[in-house]
Amino acid sequence: MSHVSSHSPHGQLPLRTVQVLGGGNAGSSAHVRSLASGLVARGVRVTVCAPVEAEHTYDFTGAGADHAHVPRSSDPGTVTLLRAACAEADLVHAHGLHASFRAALALSGRRTPLVVTLHDRAHAEGARAHLLRLLERRVVKAATVVLGVTSDLVDHARRSGARDARLAALTLPPARRTAEPEDPERPGLKLRAELGATGRPLLLAVGSLDRHRGYDTLLDATRAWRRLDPVPLVVIAGEGPLRGVLQRRIENEGLPVRLLGRRDDAAELLAAADLALLPSSWESRSVLAQEALHARVPLVASRVGGIPELVGDGAELVPYADAEALATAVTALLDDPGRREELKAKGARQAATWPTEDETVAQVLSIYDELTQPRPLA
Structure with missing residues (x-):
């Protein structure tokens, strides 16, 4: 499937998506920036819910997305903010365990599809490890589709109760340098x-x-x-x-x-x-x-x-x-x-064998298409 032009065929409204990011490690934040840019270029409306610090670092608005400041916490006020940001969404895509938990709470009682990308395994010891396992099970069961960035994350999601877990095509956008090397022969x-x-x-x-x-x-x-x-x-x-x-x-x-x-x-x-x-x-x-x-x-x-x-x-x-x-x-x-x-x-x-940014966006968009019905104009 090729998504090279607008994603708004005649008689349809643009697909409205919300990307939910927690604190966001470097990998997931850079991925959301790249994804937002690619989706907007294909006619998709994107709102990124993330702490304001992430917006300052990754410039989601510069990629053509709207930014909604949503703090990292899972308190009721944060969930209410997220619920409001997702009110008009055709689909919500959360990145990381804690962001996905907040998104699942915010969508409780709604039929909005939830895509979850697990970028990493959460690490904890003792009682907190047990809490994390419960959190993982809650998140993967709430998700319509779980994307894992490695095969073992996909397997782990399936063991935790995911209905539909798939391997994500994921690339890391090229690193943004703060300065050019002063000598191309001997950088640094x-x-x-x-x-x-x-x-x-x-x-x-x-x-x-x-x-x-x-x-x-x-x-x-x-x-x-x-x-x-x-x-x-x-x-x-x-x-x-x-x-x-x-x-x-x-x-x-x-x-x-x-x-x-x-x-x-x-x-x-x-x-x-x-x-x-x-x-x-x-x-x-x-x-x-x-x-x-x-x-x-x-x-x-x-x-x-x-x-x-x-x-x-x-x-x-x-x-x-x-x-x-x-x-x-x-x-x-x-x-x-x-x-x-x-x-x-x-x-x-x-x-060179890793997916390109275009391939990553195309995979995500094909999943969005699969989970959303046509949106006829009112």
Whole structure:
């Protein structure tokens, strides 16, 4: 099915959709921006319900959508706001577990179709983990269609009671750089100097400082790299609850690691890096993995979740929580320029197999068509 022109054939009103975003991680927010742009170009009316901070960062109105400020919370006031925003919608599409829960509450008692895209698995321990499982079951049962960005997310949705769960065609829009590299031959020289990585390898990890990111394993692995000459510098871009714990370990053990906090120049950091590291316990369609392969930066990642399906043979995969395997893989890559070049080429080939933005929009629009009846003019 081709959707290249207006989605408003003679005698029909335009399809009215509402996209619901929670706090929105980088992947889901960028996806909604791309989706809004593609849908508007095809004659669909789009309202994005998201916190005002997300609008400032991703400029949904710049893509031609309307923006409705809806905070992250699930309190009755927020649900009322969302219910009002969805009043005229032909279809509501929510992204992520918490946004989908709010959308399900807002649509309670209405026959409006609800599409849910699960971009990631929620992480929690103890009593909160039980609560999350209940939330997942409530969301997938309320959804008309559940889209999972990886096969295991689709399987998980089916096990949780989804009536209709499908694999989403999902692409990551090209990273927006904050500045052009000053030297096309050696991008990031200035940035490397600022980070203290002149004349030594620069290894980059990106992501919130949470337990599931595997940074404890990464710090364990850096001990082995202290024996290398020159000693590689590991930089971690992200913020989170483990910052204090990680910083104390770095200082107490003299580890060659810098915590950079939140950064808005992840694309530049990646272009400057020699290797990208992803030591997580679970990932779906990791933004870092996609950007590393696109940018031809060799990636070393845990063999978990959706990573093997995403990267194919375009990255070096190691078992999760195995510091020795991670240390060995990185050391071997730093010692072998030929293997690094091979990974860059394989990674670029793998990235070329991922869906395009057009294919992503076309899949979503075909699902919208399937779930909505013709809308005759009054």
